[in-house]
Amino acid sequence: WLRLQKKACGFYLNLTVLFGLLTGFSLIVQAYLLSTILHGIIILELDKSHYTNEFILLLALIPVRALLAFARERASFESGKRLRLQIRSAVLDKLTELGPAFIKGKPVGSWASIVLEQVEDLHDFYARYLPQIILAGFIPLTILIVVFPLNWAAGLILLTTAPPIPMFMI
Numbered sequence: 563w564l565r566l567q568k569k570a571c572g573f574y575l576n577l578t579v580l581f582g583l584l585t586g587f588s589l590i591v592q593a594y595l596l597s598t599i600l601h602g603i604i605i606l607e608l609d610k611s612h613y614t615n616e617f618i619l620l621l622a623l624i625p626v627r628a629l630l631a632f633a634r635e636r637a638s639f640e641s642g643k644r645l646r647l648q649i650r651s652a653v654l655d656k657l658t659e660l661g662p663a664f665i666k667g668k669p670v671g672s673w674a675s676i677v678l679e680q681v682e683d684l685h686d687f688y689a690r691y692l693p694q695i696i697l698a699g700f701i702p703l704t705i706l707i708v709v710f711p712l713n714w715a716a717g718l719i720l721l722t723t724a725p726p727i728p729m730f731m732i
Contacts, residue, residue, distance in 0.1 A: 567648075567688075570648040571644055574637045574641035575638075581630050588630060590704065592620060599617065649681045
């Protein structure tokens with residue numbers, strides 16, 4: 563039932579995942595730049611001036627990652643908001659359809675709990691949990707694709723420790 567409700571979120575759920583993937587890619591680029599700088603300065607003992615461009619790019623990625631995180635939060639909130647509005651509307655329509663005789667069978671507090679609290683709890687599932695499950699499958703896979711050609715031993719370690727891709731994504 564929860565999976566069927568994804569269409570209520572509109573494209574905001576996909577946008578949340580996209581911003582999460584872009585954040586992951588920017589993290590990979592940031593790690594690459596940092597490792598390049600440290601390798602050159604510490605291992606190769608080159609002058610810091612050789613890495614001016616890498617320093618600038620590294621500093622430029624900080625606000626980019628912050629903007630991507632902000633955009634992801636906004637998209638996930640909008641996704642959850644749309645879902646809550648649709649579910650609340652469906653619950654209220656069903657209660658209207660059942661009529662006052664049915665509603666009197668339970669205390670008012672239980673109906674308020676259903677309409678307010680339990681629908682609110684769905685927000686975190688769609689705004690945080692569901693996109694994070696998808697990202698938990700893709701981000702390690704992306705890191706593996708980047709790392710494996712550079713260092714096959716590290717790629718094998720990552721391959722054996724990466725979480726499996728969730729079945730609903732396949």
